[in-house]
Amino acid sequence: MALTEERVLEALRTVMDPELGKDLVSLGMVDEVRVEGGRVDLLVNLTTPACPLKGQIEADIRRALAPLGAEEVRVRFGGGVRPPERYALPGVKHVVAVASGKGGVGKSTVAANLALALSREGAKVGLLDADLYGPSQAKMFGLEGMRLKVDQDRRILPLEAHGIKVLSIANIVPPGQALAWRGPILHGTLKQFLQDVNWGELDYLVVDLPPGTGDVQLSLSQLTQVSGGVIVTTPQEVALIDAERAADMFRKLQVPVLGVLENMSAFLCPHCGKPTPIFGEGGGRRLAERLKTRFLGEIPLTLALRESGDRGVPVLAQDPEGLEAQAFLKAARELAAALSVQTFLPLPMA
Numbered sequence: 001m002a003l004t005e006e007r008v009l010e011a012l013r014t015v016m017d018p019e020l021g022k023d024l025v026s027l028g029m030v031d032e033v034r035v036e037g038g039r040v041d042l043l044v045n046l047t048t049p050a051c052p053l054k055g056q057i058e059a060d061i062r063r064a065l066a067p068l069g070a071e072e073v074r075v076r077f078g079g080g081v082r083p084p085e086r087y088a089l090p091g092v093k094h095v096v097a098v099a100s101g102k103g104g105v106g107k108s109t110v111a112a113n114l115a116l117a118l119s120r121e122g123a124k125v126g127l128l129d130a131d132l133y134g135p136s137q138a139k140m141f142g143l144e145g146m147r148l149k150v151d152q153d154r155r156i157l158p159l160e161a162h163g164i165k166v167l168s169i170a171n172i173v174p175p176g177q178a179l180a181w182r183g184p185i186l187h188g189t190l191k192q193f194l195q196d197v198n199w200g201e202l203d204y205l206v207v208d209l210p211p212g213t214g215d216v217q218l219s220l221s222q223l224t225q226v227s228g229g230v231i232v233t234t235p236q237e238v239a240l241i242d243a244e245r246a247a248d249m250f251r252k253l254q255v256p257v258l259g260v261l262e263n264m265s266a267f268l269c270p271h272c273g274k275p276t277p278i279f280g281e282g283g284g285r286r287l288a289e290r291l292k293t294r295f296l297g298e299i300p301l302t303l304a305l306r307e308s309g310d311r312g313v314p315v316l317a318q319d320p321e322g323l324e325a326q327a328f329l330k331a332a333r334e335l336a337a338a339l340s341v342q343t344f345l346p347l348p349m350a
């Protein structure tokens with residue numbers, strides 16, 4: 001039987017997206033099928049270039065097409081089926097908010113390294129420091145004191161470090177000034193941050209929120225479509241109660257909770273590598289179960305993570321093969337998977 005585009009499509013109907021449990025054709029992921037002689041050319045659009053299942057999907061495609069007798073199968077992956085009218089901001093496919101119930105759990109450290117991990121997985125990533133009362137991303141990325149520039153349309157150009165576009169209030173107003181801001185000024189500032197910035201093309205804009213449940217969270221959800229929120233917590237019970245409050249806030253604002261990421265899981269001794277669960281064990285996983293959301297993983301408590309934040313080089317840039325980097329990469333893949341499910345199969349929110 002001749003090799004035709006119809007037969008290729010028919011075969012692709014048997015290839016399931018493992019995460020979504022539906023076939024690639026029904027999910028609208030097959031963007032292009034070209035057959036020339038014995039050669040098949042495919043463009044498969046995933047929800048995100050950081051899709052952790054790319055390898056498996058490609059193997060399944062090759063297996064499904066093998067009986068058709070193609071001499072050569074070329075599979076290209078595109079990074080976004082999101083139609084432009086559903087973009088969060090012009091050029092920005094997804095806004096991902098990183099929140100915590102209380103301060104000091106490492107939310108900013110997590111946001112910075114998650115952004116880098118998503119970028120390492122092939123995504124274009126921006127980071128907005130919306131922690132207006134205690135901005136730390138300029139420091140974290142070694143961008144303190146740098147002045148922002150504007151483009152010819154007078155839109156702010158974010159700074160760039162380690163392949164991430166970074167914009168922090170710390171690059172605009174003197175430290176401490178934002179502390180006095182109340183609702184309307186704050187809303188206006190955030191609006192400018194979101195709308196008058198030339199982010200270029202981004203797959204993800206990671207937003208580092210202030211701790212707790214306040215005005216910034218509300219403004220962000222009013223000003224843009226937030227694809228999902230990540231809850232950062234430490235493992236101990238007291239932290240979990242606050243983290244649950246942060247999740248409740250997302251739900252009230254109709255922002256899907258993509259998952260829980262546990263930070264400072266166990267202290268890893270820099271000398272012998274032995275883990276010590278200083279803040280207890282399993283709290284983040286239990287919280288994810290309670291919230292009926294995904295557990296995105298555990299980030300250890302390490303000296304390297306603390307030092308890298310202070311030095312202005314996020315640990316993922318400083319030691320891309322280290323244990324901490326592996327933990328963040330794993331979490332980023334889980335996050336990308338959660339976002340795929342959310343984009344394709346939006347679940348009714350609890």
Ligand SMILES: Nc1ncnc2c1ncn2[C@@H]1O[C@H](COP(=O)(O)OP(=O)(O)OP(=O)(O)O)[C@@H](O)[C@H]1O
Nearest residue numbers: 103104105106107108109264300301302305306309
């Ligand atoms: N996993 C970790 N291991 C070691 N140190 C960490 C880890 N995570 C965060 N830290 C350190 O803890 C301190 C607080 O982290 P960070 O500023 O990221 O927290 P935060 O929750 O964003 O705080 P805030 O409430 O002020 O916004 C920093 O010194 C940071 O380097």
